[in-house]
Amino acid sequence: MQLSGRGVVCVRGGREVFSGLDFEAVSGEAVAVVGRNGSGKTSLLRLIAGLLIPAGGTIALAGGDAELTLPEQCHYLGHRDALKPALSVAENLSFWADFLGGERSDAAKSLAIVGLDHATHLPAAFLSAGQRRRLSLARLLTVRRPVWLLDEPTTALDVAGQEMFEGLMREHLARGGMIIAATHAPLGIDSRELRIGGSA
Numbered sequence: 001m002q003l004s005g006r007g008v009v010c011v012r013g014g015r016e017v018f019s020g021l022d023f024e025a026v027s028g029e030a031v032a033v034v035g036r037n038g039s040g041k042t043s044l045l046r047l048i049a050g051l052l053i054p055a056g057g058t059i060a061l062a063g064g065d066a067e068l069t070l071p072e073q074c075h076y077l078g079h080r081d082a083l084k085p086a087l088s089v090a091e092n093l094s095f096w097a098d099f100l101g102g103e104r105s106d107a108a109k110s111l112a113i114v115g116l117d118h119a120t121h122l123p124a125a126f127l128s129a130g131q132r133r134r135l136s137l138a139r140l141l142t143v144r145r146p147v148w149l150l151d152e153p154t155t156a157l158d159v160a161g162q163e164m165f166e167g168l169m170r171e172h173l174a175r176g177g178m179i180i181a182a183t184h185a186p187l188g189i190d191s192r193e194l195r196i197g198g199s200a
């Protein structure tokens with residue numbers, strides 16, 4: 001599987017954020033997107049996820065599931081955790097699994113892996129920042145998709161949480177997945193750097 005961007009142009013609010021961006025990622029590879037604030041890291045993830053339309057250039061996945069679009073093969077985890085505060089931990093995960101569709105694995109097991117098995121019935125409104133991030137990570141495990149697009153994924157995770165997350169990323173790559181992560185902090189696993197917008 002190979003994800004390629006060629007001459008990608010990103011315009012937001014009528015302003016060009018970046019242009020002529022070429023990038024590549026292959027199965028088993030993690031790419032860390034780095035650059036100064038406002039350089040377009042989040043925008044690039046959203047372009048790959050199909051949440052923004054490129055103003056120029058192309059983004060394509062070769063060797064994936066020919067029946068599915070690129071966005072359908074991506075998980076996009078934004079830097080703000082998309083949770084419904086009134087729903088419980090288990091209900092939030094179930095909502096996401098329904099929304100994403102496709103085959104799902106045991107949600108209770110996913111919650112145990114991310115360390116939230118003691119909190120399944122707690123409303124998401126009561127979760128700490130790190131627990132919210134852990135619940136978002138459970139999405140990655142409950143519905144398997146090959147391309148993980150992660151925006152500042154380690155924010156709010158404690159040391160044990162970061163180690164758990166590094167394990168999940170390594171396992172995903174070993175299964176032939178790929179990871180594109182926008183980050184200011186080290187990702188904690190071997191990764192290739194994609195710098196956008198010049199020096200930070």
Ligand SMILES: Nc1ncnc2c1ncn2[C@@H]1O[C@H](COP(=O)(O)OP(=O)(O)OP(=O)(O)O)[C@@H](O)[C@H]1O
Pocket residue numbers: 012013014017035036037038039040041042043044182
């Ligand atoms: N909805 C929007 N309308 C107009 N401009 C936007 C919008 N969203 C983002 N931008 C602008 O696009 C540019 C790139 O933003 P983006 O969030 O992709 O940067 P980033 O590299 O992820 O930044 P950071 O490191 O601060 O997270 C910024 O100048 C931002 O102000």
